[in-house]
Amino acid sequence: MAEEVDPTLHQLMSDNFGPPDGEDSDRVARGLAKVDELRAAELPARWIHQSGGDGGESAAAHGTTHACFRCAKVGARAVCARCNVAAYCGTECQRADWGKQGAWGGHKAACARYRLLGAAQQLPAPARRERFDELLASVRLRVCPFALSQHAARGRGLLLLQSDCSLAQFALPAPRDCWGRVAQRSLVAQYLVLDELDEMIECDPCRDQLLQARPAIRNAVESHDVESEVVVVARLRCGFVAAVVTALVPEYRVCARLAEEYAGLEMVQLDLDDL
Numbered sequence: 001m002a003e004e005v006d007p008t009l010h011q012l013m014s015d016n017f018g019p020p021d022g023e024d025s026d027r028v029a030r031g032l033a034k035v036d037e038l039r040a041a042e043l044p045a046r047w048i049h050q051s052g053g054d055g056g057e058s059a060a061a062h063g064t065t066h067a068c069f070r071c072a073k074v075g076a077r078a079v080c081a082r083c084n085v086a087a088y089c090g091t092e093c094q095r096a097d098w099g100k101q102g103a104w105g106g107h108k109a110a111c112a113r114y115r116l117l118g119a120a121q122q123l124p125a126p127a128r129r130e131r132f133d134e135l136l137a138s139v140r141l142r143v144c145p146f147a148l149s150q151h152a153a154r155g156r157g158l159l160l161l162q163s164d165c166s167l168a169q170f171a172l173p174a175p176r177d178c179w180g181r182v183a184q185r186s187l188v189a190q191y192l193v194l195d196e197l198d199e200m201i202e203c204d205p206c207r208d209q210l211l212q213a214r215p216a217i218r219n220a221v222e223s224h225d226v227e228s229e230v231v232v233v234a235r236l237r238c239g240f241v242a243a244v245v246t247a248l249v250p251e252y253r254v255c256a257r258l259a260e261e262y263a264g265l266e267m268v269q270l271d272l273d274d275l
Helices: 007-017 027-040 090-097 107-117 126-154 167-171 194-202 207-223 253-262
Strands: 046-051 157-163 186-192 230-235 240-246 268-273
Touching: 027 194, 046 126, 046 207, 090 107, 107 167, 107 186, 126 157, 126 167, 126 186, 126 240, 126 253, 157 207, 157 253, 186 194, 194 207, 207 230, 207 240
Parallel strands: 157 230
Antiparallel strands: 046 240, 157 186, 186 268, 230 240
């Protein structure tokens, strides 16, 4: 049976490496490497606005009981001395979770990020822009072609990213929160023209923040280079609001072909831990 290849990966392979070149081809591997390269590329966003939200959530909402980071048993009491976050049933579970054999690559690689978030799972203010840039980098191979598809059909506008997750949840190094519970992280992407943005702002819980940002957002939508940039507005559950102009990824020629996959779609839901 022929191997199923993600449409984004297929188009990237075709445009970067040409047609398939035999059964023993390493073309898929090269395509995957290109995807990783584009995701990892440092393309910092040009920030228009940032406001609201501490990026976290109240520990009271989760109670005081922790689940073991290794076996998920509730009531874990032994805590990692480095991050003071990861809890375990005991020494055996903690040792098993430390190295690469642990869940999601092991706690050793994730410890520093959990330490940054702390036991209350809150993201310090100086780290918020960098973490949002990371979030944007993780989804741009999907949302940029979607935005370009919508632009072709509807004209100039912006990409609206919304989520019931907090910025701190997106900053987690694995889909497991600071209480040891599995975190389900997703975003919904929509495309709005300026009139739709105005309508959305009027009934949005973050109305005051968005009204403050609206003049700069409007200017960015009207002036950005649609062949190399995308205007992105994000609103997360914690009250975090961001507006940025980010690079179009992949480059316009490839992105225009990928955009055909999104023709007719009004929104795109992205499950972050499946990308």
